[in-house]
Amino acid sequence: MHISIITCLPRLLESPFNDSILKRAQTKGLVSVNIIDLREYATGKHKPVDDYAFGGGAGMVLMIEPIDKCITDLKSKRHYDEIIYMSPDGELFTQSIANELSLKKNLILLCGHYKGVDERVREHLVTREISIGDYVLSGGELAAAVVADAVIRLIPGVLSDETSALSDSFQDGLIAPPVYTRPAEYKGWKVPDILLSGHQARIEEWKHEQSLDRTRKRRPNLLK
Ligand code: ADE
Numbered sequence: 001m002h003i004s005i006i007t008c009l010p011r012l013l014e015s016p017f018n019d020s021i022l023k024r025a026q027t028k029g030l031v032s033v034n035i036i037d038l039r040e041y042a043t044g045k046h047k048p049v050d051d052y053a054f055g056g057g058a059g060m061v062l063m064i065e066p067i068d069k070c071i072t073d074l075k076s077k078r079h080y081d082e083i084i085y086m087s088p089d090g091e092l093f094t095q096s097i098a099n100e101l102s103l104k105k106n107l108i109l110l111c112g113h114y115k116g117v118d119e120r121v122r123e124h125l126v127t128r129e130i131s132i133g134d135y136v137l138s139g140g141e142l143a144a145a146v147v148a149d150a151v152i153r154l155i156p157g158v159l160s161d162e163t164s165a166l167s168d169s170f171q172d173g174l175i176a177p178p179v180y181t182r183p184a185e186y187k188g189w190k191v192p193d194i195l196l197s198g199h200q201a202r203i204e205e206w207k208h209e210q211s212l213d214r215t216r217k218r219r220p221n222l223l224k
Helices: 020-027 064-077 095-102 119-124 141-152 200-218
Strands: 002-007 032-037 050-052 060-062 082-092 106-111 128-131
Touching: 002 064, 002 141, 020 032, 020 141, 064 106, 064 119, 082 119, 082 141, 095 141, 106 141, 128 141
Parallel strands: 002 032, 002 106, 082 106, 082 128
Antiparallel strands: 050 060
């Protein structure tokens, strides 16, 4: 998989992709991530990427021209399955969208900033719009990192124990059960006896009951 992320603040995205699982996925050649500075496609002496909104109003708007040039350049090098604009009013990101995107070959994530992008970008250049939640971030960068992380960890070979992505919360429509590790007792707080019993079938049954119970209490909407 290849992910191109278009941003006017490339430094904001450096650390998420240079550590732990996301870094290893790139080192193993399972994914390549290209962070593109939108300013490289700006014209003029000061290389502006934003301007005032027509009709007035507070906040700057990212201009269509550098974004169009950047996307055109990227598309001349490879076919992209989706060009996704990160926006608080986009489709709400879920595990099921992460699963769907993990099957794609090439993705562009476009990060908005300030008041967002010129509406014509949304009308003509992007194929999809994703929000990571009903709150407003300063820009799309952190949202793009969230989406990329959720997608990349699903690519076969990225997680060392591949079954662990399958047992994640939401993956089977349920919240994951609680987990414990040593010591079996700490300050008098005990690990449930069943987990120490060695009866694997009963342990699996207990885990499933815990998942159902947690989902009922914490995310009842998932059971509908
Ligand atoms: N940009 C600003 N806020 C955002 C959000 N909640 N999701 C995606 N992109 C955003």
